[in-house]
Amino acid sequence: MPQEIQQLNQEHAIKTIALAGNPNSGKTTLFNAFTKLRQKVGNYPGVTVEKKTGTLALAKDRIVNVIDLPGTYSLSVRSPDEQIARDVLLGRTPDTPKPDIVVCVVDASNLERNLYLVTQIQDLGLPMIIALNMMDEVERQGRKIDIEKLSKLLGVPVVPTMANQSKGVEELKNLIASGFKSDYQRQWRMAPDLEEEVEHLVRLLMQHEEMTRNEAFVEALILMSLGTKLINDVKLNPLKRFFKEELISQIHAVQENLRRKGLRAKTGAIEARYDWIKSILKECVIDKDKKGPDLTERIDAVLTHKLFGWVFFLGIMAFMFYMIFTVATIPMDWIDKAFTQLGNWVNSVLPQGDVRDLAANGIIGGVGGVVIFLPQILILFFFIGLLQDTGYMARAAFIMDRVMSKVGLHGKSFIPLLSSFACAIPGIMSARTIESPKDRLVTILVAPLMSCSARLPVYTVMIAVLIPLANNWQKAGIMLIMYFIGIVGACGMAWFFKTTLLRSQKPVFIMELPPYRLPSWKAVLIHMWERSKLFLKRAGTVILAMSIILWALMTYPKHPNLDSAEGLKASFAGQAGTLMEPMIKPLGYDWRIGIGLIGSFAAREVFVSTMSIVFNLQEDAGETTLREAFQQATWPDGSPLFTPLVCLSLMVFYVFALQCASTIAVVYRETNSWRWPLFQFVYMAALAYFFAFIVYQGGRLFGLH
Amino acid sequence: MATQWWKRIFPKHEQCICHEKAKDLCHAEIGRRFRVQCLCGEEKVCERLREMGFCESSIIEKVADSGSLICKVCGTKIIVSKELAQKIIVKDICPCKDHSLGNNIILLSQMTVGQRGVIHDFLFETDGHDRIEEMGVTPGEIVEVVRYAPLGDPIEIKIRGYLLSLRKQEADQIKVSLL
Ligand SMILES: Nc1nc2c(ncn2[C@@H]2O[C@H](COP(=O)(O)OP(=O)(O)OP(=O)(O)O)[C@@H](O)[C@H]2O)c(=O)[nH]1
Ligand SMILES: [Mg+2]
Numbered sequence: 001m002p003q004e005i006q007q008l009n010q011e012h013a014i015k016t017i018a019l020a021g022n023p024n025s026g027k028t029t030l031f032n033a034f035t036k037l038r039q040k041v042g043n044y045p046g047v048t049v050e051k052k053t054g055t056l057a058l059a060k061d062r063i064v065n066v067i068d069l070p071g072t073y074s075l076s077v078r079s080p081d082e083q084i085a086r087d088v089l090l091g092r093t094p095d096t097p098k099p100d101i102v103v104c105v106v107d108a109s110n111l112e113r114n115l116y117l118v119t120q121i122q123d124l125g126l127p128m129i130i131a132l133n134m135m136d137e138v139e140r141q142g143r144k145i146d147i148e149k150l151s152k153l154l155g156v157p158v159v160p161t162m163a164n165q166s167k168g169v170e171e172l173k174n175l176i177a178s179g180f181k182s183d184y185q186r187q188w189r190m191a192p193d194l195e196e197e198v199e200h201l202v203r204l205l206m207q208h209e210e211m212t213r214n215e216a217f218v219e220a221l222i223l224m225s226l227g228t229k230l231i232n233d234v235k236l237n238p239l240k241r242f243f244k245e246e247l248i249s250q251i252h253a254v255q256e257n258l259r260r261k262g263l264r265a266k267t268g269a270i271e272a273r274y275d276w277i278k279s280i281l282k283e284c285v286i287d288k289d290k291k292g293p294d295l296t297e298r299i300d301a302v303l304t305h306k307l308f309g310w311v312f313f314l315g316i317m318a319f320m321f322y323m324i325f326t327v328a329t330i331p332m333d334w335i336d337k338a339f340t341q342l343g344n345w346v347n348s349v350l351p352q353g354d355v356r357d358l359a360a361n362g363i364i365g366g367v368g369g370v371v372i373f374l375p376q377i378l379i380l381f382f383f384i385g386l387l388q389d390t391g392y393m394a395r396a397a398f399i400m401d402r403v404m405s406k407v408g409l410h411g412k413s414f415i416p417l418l419s420s421f422a423c424a425i426p427g428i429m430s431a432r433t434i435e436s437p438k439d440r441l442v443t444i445l446v447a448p449l450m451s452c453s454a455r456l457p458v459y460t461v462m463i464a465v466l467i468p469l470a471n472n473w474q475k476a477g478i479m480l481i482m483y484f485i486g487i488v489g490a491c492g493m494a495w496f497f498k499t500t501l502l503r504s505q506k507p508v509f510i511m512e513l514p515p516y517r518l519p520s521w522k523a524v525l526i527h528m529w530e531r532s533k534l535f536l537k538r539a540g541t542v543i544l545a546m547s548i549i550l551w552a553l554m555t556y557p558k559h560p561n562l563d564s565a566e567g568l569k570a571s572f573a574g575q576a577g578t579l580m581e582p583m584i585k586p587l588g589y590d591w592r593i594g595i596g597l598i599g600s601f602a603a604r605e606v607f608v609s610t611m612s613i614v615f616n617l618q619e620d621a622g623e624t625t626l627r628e629a630f631q632q633a634t635w636p637d638g639s640p641l642f643t644p645l646v647c648l649s650l651m652v653f654y655v656f657a658l659q660c661a662s663t664i665a666v667v668y669r670e671t672n673s674w675r676w677p678l679f680q681f682v683y684m685a686a687l688a689y690f691f692a693f694i695v696y697q698g699g700r701l702f703g704l705h
Numbered sequence: 706m707a708t709q710w711w712k713r714i715f716p717k718h719e720q721c722i723c724h725e726k727a728k729d730l731c732h733a734e735i736g737r738r739f740r741v742q743c744l745c746g747e748e749k750v751c752e753r754l755r756e757m758g759f760c761e762s763s764i765i766e767k768v769a770d771s772g773s774l775i776c777k778v779c780g781t782k783i784i785v786s787k788e789l790a791q792k793i794i795v796k797d798i799c800p801c802k803d804h805s806l807g808n809n810i811i812l813l814s815q816m817t818v819g820q821r822g823v824i825h826d827f828l829f830e831t832d833g834h835d836r837i838e839e840m841g842v843t844p845g846e847i848v849e850v851v852r853y854a855p856l857g858d859p860i861e862i863k864i865r866g867y868l869l870s871l872r873k874q875e876a877d878q879i880k881v882s883l884l
Contacts, residue, residue, distance in 0.1 A: 509786030
């Protein structure tokens with residue numbers, strides 16, 4: 001026997017392994033253990049929304065590809081991310097070969113529902129191994145699973161694993177390397193009439209399309225469940241296939257037959273599968289006596305409470321911002337000092353002239369002005385990582401569902417929005433888990449309104465100028481308000497879009513709540529590390545380039561006979577700013593802020609770096625901090641430029657404006673047209689202008705300044 | 706006769722007859738366990754619900770309710786929006802073990818006209834219930850007694866939206882939990 005298996009294995013040398021399974025079952029954790037990569041892991045369904053590929057060395061000279069797939073509850077897809085998983089499993093993705101083995105990652109603490117997908121993948125006829133993950137939780141729940149029996153009854157090898165501790169991973173690898181035999185025979189049966197029709201369709205498909213029996217069976221089930229007639233258009237029909245005319249008419253005949261008999265193929269198959277699973281579980285899962293409500297229950301009693309849920313949600317946000325203003329200041333001072341010293345050193349070694357100016361003011365001033373904020377951004381990511389890893393994200397979605405349903409979306413849309421606090425790009429990507437295309441588009445359109453980490457430097461600087469003497473709680477409070485303006489804006493615009501442009505039915509909302517898990521500190525740290533790498537990379541590329549460009553625009557053409565302030569005004573950037581001034585004057589901004597605004601259309605942080613270059617160039621005494629420079633800046637008539645009202649208006653402007661080239665690129669990719677990113681850019685710019693105007697002019701009406 | 710009935714047993718768009726009396730999940734009490742009686746929404750929506758474990762006759766627990774609900778199904782918690790919950794028709798499960806299907810289980814033949822219940826299981830010793838099941842009388846379905854023939858045999862029942870007559874001998878073998 002073993003020889004036979006060996007042969008079997010060598011004939012079909014394994015090249016590609018796909019990891020499939022329910023959302024949040026631990027696929028990516030296993031993928032990371034296999035490939036030593038660091039794909040994002042989180043304790044909520046829908047973390048992975050793309051297929052990711054890595055390599056695994058089975059033996060010294062046997063390297064295979066491993067594909068991590070988005071999680072899916074079933075092969076009948078509803079959302080774009082599930083579509084990706086199904087297409088790969090069916091071998092319908094152009095750039096990915098059909099997997100040779102499927103490792104189905106199954107959450108052992110939730111076997112019944114997870115095995116449903118297993119029965120569907122079994123139908124595909126691919127060799128399969130079940131990785132019975134989360135065995136530690138099963139133990140904690142006080143249950144026992146008879147693995148041998150389970151394997152025998154399912155007809156596929158089952159390997160118990162604990163992916164987060166890398167337990168069972170070796171065994172899994174060995175099994176793949178040594179080969180295995182799967183002798184699966186479909187054992188669940190539908191009603192006899194239904195079986196008859198399926199069989200009929202299977203024969204038809206095998207005859208006309210030269211499919212294998214397995215393929216034909218899967219397609220037959222899909223065909224039968226289509227209520228409407230099959231359209232012979234590759235784009236429109238869900239099988240992405242072109243059928244011969246004579247086959248189409250026969251398929252229609254079967255569908256008609258089903259309709260006449262009133263047989264519902266889908267329901268029949270679902271129930272048959274679940275019945276079979278239940279009968280298996282009855283035999284191989286031993287439930288011990290249940291203890292009282294477990295920890296998750298108790299925590300949830302508070303965190304999903306109508307009132308306390310909100311209190312906690314607001315509390316955790318306020319605490320996060322408080323930490324951003326307290327803990328982060330110390331390392332920020334260090335970075336600031338380091339850059340000042342670097343600037344002094346450059347000033348002392350380089351000869352006076354443009355090169356020194358570029359290095360000291362342009363590069364060190366510009367990039368340093370942004371890098372200072374690294375500690376704050378790290379803290380933000382630390383908290384977001386915690387929220388994602390403990391399982392709180394799904395609870396936040398539940399709490400926010402009441403608000404979201406008022407504006408016509410549902411709680412699931414809140415997860416992309418919450419991710420957008422870190423950065424709009426992963427947020428927009430995670431909108432793939434939303435089933436309805438229109439709701440997905442609305443979510444994508446409003447996601448950049450959530451204040452992302454790039455706005456943090458702008459807010460911090462403005463808050464410092466606004467109330468220099470405020471304590472940290474006050475600063476955190478203002479920050480919280482800015483974030484809330486973003487949330488309210490996002491909800492308001494979502495409501496607007498849902499009632500006008502993208503009107504559609506209120507979507508149904510169904511989402512899994514994962515159990516709370518202790519965050520894995522490693523994962524949180526990796527998350528922070530990856531993010532800070534990205535941030536520094538941005539500082540080293542986009543922001544550096546923008547700083548140099550802006551420095552050049554602010555320095556040339558040179559006017560040796562003017563003093564530095566007037567020289568700046570006469571430079572290219574100064575001229576552009578002056579040109580803009582009439583437009584932005586109603587918002588309370590002068591031409592210098594105008595330069596910052598232009599610069600920040602590449603990336604928001606550039607505002608801070610631009611402003612530091614502006615004031616570095618202006619004040620020849622380089623000893624003042626950015627905040628002091630802001631406070632000393634005046635209009636030509638001597639009145640202060642950065643009045644509290646201007647600070648507020650600027651912050652509001654940054655809440656609403658879409659000043660991020662990468663976001664526009666991602667929206668283009670996700671919506672497949674330039675229409676939506678352009679529309680988004682325009683509407684957000686209009687909003688930003690409108691609200692900044694309201695804040696400034698409204699404030700002046702009330703006699704503020 | 707059975708085969709003729711069979712063709713009409715599963716109607717295309719089944720009218721949900723249980724809607725009025727059995728409660729939907731929205732109106733169920735928090736913290737109790739229920740058995741799903743039927744799903745009466747769009748086919749597509751119901752399919753997803755079934756795939757997530759809200760099958761007919763499966764047991765669910767309502768955990769929290771604030772607009773949307775949290776239910777426990779197959780050991781996991783799932784958020785279900787209000788609109789969806791209105792389509793899930795459930796029936797209480799008595800917490801004591803003996804009556805896991807509800808307190809009042811009687812035989813179909815003991816029901817009075819107009820009473821409604823859910824098929825619990827069969828008492829047939831042989832394979833006799835195959836035929837009955839083929840007619841659509843399956844556990845989890847809702848039946849209503851429409852009338853008794855003058856001599857008390859046969860009994861006319863309404864099931865899956867259709868009328869069906871059963872002999873008393875058969876009705877004696879079917880356990881029903883009253884709604
Ligand atoms: N207790 C326990 N937790 C685990 C185990 N494996 C993974 N986890 C945790 O389960 C959560 C989900 O893991 P992921 O790998 O992100 O799940 P996924 O299947 O990729 O999820 P999606 O990408 O959303 O489909 C994470 O919080 C992991 O730390 C395990 O064996 N035991
Ligand atoms: Mg994943």
